[in-house]
Amino acid sequence: MTDNRPLHGYTDIAAVGALLADATRARVLAALADGRSLPASVLAAESGVAASTASEHLARLVEGGLLTVERSGRHRYYRLANPQVAAAIEALAVLAPDRPVRSLRESTRAAAMRRARSCYDHLAGQLGVAVTEALLTREALIRTDGGTGTERAQGDPLSAPLQEHPYELGPHAEPVFTDLGVDLNSVRRQRRPLLRFCLDWSEQRHHLSGALGAAVLTRMESAGWLRRQGKRRTLGVTDEGARALEKLLGVDVAA
Known part of the structure; x- marks a missing residue:
């Protein structure tokens, strides 16, 4: 018999992991890890993807609670939702393998x-x-x-x-x-x-x-x-x- 009662104290780490398990979203978070707010166009350039692709990833990160967004004129500015997100990025840097260095x-x-x-x-x-x-x-x-x-x-x-x-x-x-x-x-x-x-x-x-x-x-x-x-x-x-x-x-x- 399946027990559908909620597990108190359980946190859905997998949901956050799914958000991070994409190279483009990881690059977006790394670009914002210094606490800045950046427009979608800049984040697209830093991530090396088209603006439409970046918008899709940004929407997922906002929905997942890792980013917040603020409108200023015609632009939307994104930033990390809180310092805990930055801390998580720093922590993952210890576990993540170094990318091969291909140039000076x-x-x-x-x-x-x-x-x-x-x-x-x-x-x-x-x-x-x-x-x-x-x-x-x-x-x-x-x-x-x-x-x-x-x-x-x-x-x-x-x-x-x-x-x-x-x-x-x-x-x-x-x-x-x-x-x-x-x-x-x-x-x-x-x-x-x-x-x-x-x-x-x-x-x-x-x-x-x-x-x-x-x-x-x-x-x-x-x-x-x-x-x-x-x-x-x-x-x-x-x-x-x-x-x-x-x-x-x-x-x-x-x-």
């Missing part, structure tokens, strides 16, 4: 992604981890579980936001973040959690996220320290940024 250009692009990239609205990659390490060194952040630096703790997921993180603001938080141009009081007034941390998929170490992580990335971009590499998540450090990071945090970008 592709190799350079892959290396750049690992050096510095945006993860939804905060800084990730080698630079994201290095900045978090520097904040610990300067006691703007302190670790409360006895761990060393940003090292992964036992039981941390391979690549995802940490549900319970072992960090809090340190005794020098106010002056360090002020020097960076981040107003802690203003960030504290936001509704989202001040401190969140992710396990970086390429570095397998923690990087700062949450409201404070978003404020740090916003400040670095507005100050001209970081620059977007075209329409991708990759971030490049400007000469001014390299000097500022060295002076304020002791981060040697060249290293």
